[in-house]
Amino acid sequence: xxxxxxxxxxxxxxxxxxxxxxxxxxxxxxxxxxxxxxxxxxxxxxxxxxxxxxxxxxxxxxxxxxxxxxxxxxxxxxxxxxxxxxxxxxxxxxxxxxxxxxxxxxxxxxxxxxxxxxxxxxxxxxxxxxxxxxxxxxxxxxxxxxxxxxxxxxxxxxxxxxxxxxxxxxxxxxxxxxxxxxxxxxxxxxxxxxxxxxxxxxxxxxxxxxxxxxxxxxxxxxxxxxxxxxxxxxxxxxxxxxxxxxxxxxxxxx
Numbered sequence: 001x002x003x004x005x006x007x008x009x010x011x012x013x014x015x016x017x018x019x020x021x022x023x024x025x026x027x028x029x030x031x032x033x034x035x036x037x038x039x040x041x042x043x044x045x046x047x048x049x050x051x052x053x054x055x056x057x058x059x060x061x062x063x064x065x066x067x068x069x070x071x072x073x074x075x076x077x078x079x080x081x082x083x084x085x086x087x088x089x090x091x092x093x094x095x096x097x098x099x100x101x102x103x104x105x106x107x108x109x110x111x112x113x114x115x116x117x118x119x120x121x122x123x124x125x126x127x128x129x130x131x132x133x134x135x136x137x138x139x140x141x142x143x144x145x146x147x148x149x150x151x152x153x154x155x156x157x158x159x160x161x162x163x164x165x166x167x168x169x170x171x172x173x174x175x176x177x178x179x180x181x182x183x184x185x186x187x188x189x190x191x192x193x194x195x196x197x198x199x200x201x202x203x204x205x206x207x208x209x210x211x212x213x214x215x216x217x218x219x220x221x222x223x224x225x226x227x228x229x230x231x232x233x234x235x236x237x238x239x240x241x242x243x244x245x246x247x248x249x250x251x252x253x254x
Contacts, residue, residue, distance in 0.1 A: 009185060009206060010161030011178035015088050017162065022084055026077045030070075037066075096176055099144035103135065107147070107154035107167040110196030112187060118220045127220045133202035135187065138212040139179050147173040155191035158204060164190050179206040 008014060047053075056063065102123045104115035114135045118127025123146075129136075137143055147156055147167045154167040161177050187202035207215060 007160050007185075008162070009179055009181040009183065010158070010163065011180050012088075012092050013160065013162040015091060019084055019088050023081055026081060030074060030077070033070075093175075096144065096174070097142050097178075099176065100141040101138075102144045102146060103137070104146045104148065105135075105156055105167075106150060107156065107189065107193075107200075108150040109152065109194050110189070110200040112156075112189075112200070112202040114202075116216075119216055129216065129219045129221070133187075135202065135204045136212065136215050137179055137204065137206055138209055139182050139206050140209075142176060142178045144174055144176050147175070152193050153191050154189050154193050154200070157188040157190040158185065159188065160185045166191060179204075182206045182208060182211075 006017070008017070058064070101117055101121060103117070104123060106113040106115070112133050112135075114131045115123065116129040116131070116136060117123045118125065118129055120127055145156075147165060148171075149167040149169045151169065153169070155164055156167055157164040158177070161179075163175070163177055165173060165175050167173065184203050184205050187204055189197060189200035191197075193200065205215075
């Protein structure tokens with residue numbers, strides 16, 4: 001439902017939107033109910049000439065029900081919200097569907113570096129494609145992303161996927177997404193990371209199988225290693241790190 005107003009392009013975006021809508025409806029109902037009753041009580045028991053004020057202890061059974069009944073109903077609503085939240089959390093954060101492909105995402109002040117698998121479909125081999133601020137993925141495929149930071153805390157955010165994951169220096173954090181619609185969409189850093197935080201943005205390009213294959217073939221390094229001879233992970237990571245250190249940003253594919 002929220003997708004009518006806020007664009008979605010990820011497989012679990014609808015689940016997160018549904019949870020937000022559930023919380024909004026339940027809390028909104030009780031907010032307006034409480035405010036309505038509050039102002040009705042003010043009007044109903046306003047000071048009037050000839051009507052003495054009553055001393056109320058708050059223990060009278062006919063008054064306590066105004067607290068006890070809503071209290072029980074609100075707790076039931078809380079249980080519904082918690083159950084729905086756990087279901088979404090398990091599906092998005094605790095369950096990792098098998099990956100069709102992997103992509104490494106490196107945050108640094110103030111740019112995103114993406115390491116894509118080349119024609120062999122494997123990460124950390126000689127034909128990896130390194131880009132800055134542009135990620136290229138194929139629609140309908142499940143991707144595992146490997147988040148790393150070169151300096152400070154960042155937060156990898158793709159609004160159309162309803163995806164946001166902190167990037168912590170010294171750690172590799174794994175998550176997943178599955179694009180379900182083609183197009184080019186925003187990537188953001190959602191964690192204040194210094195003076196250039198506001199300009200640390202990128203784009204994710206979701207392509208058809210044919211478009212993505214053409215992009216991979218057109219940007220695979222010329223001197224790529226054979227597809228059946230994978231390079232060690234350390235060597236792949238060192239190549240990316242060396243490129244970043246030498247020029248401040250890696251060589252990019254467009």
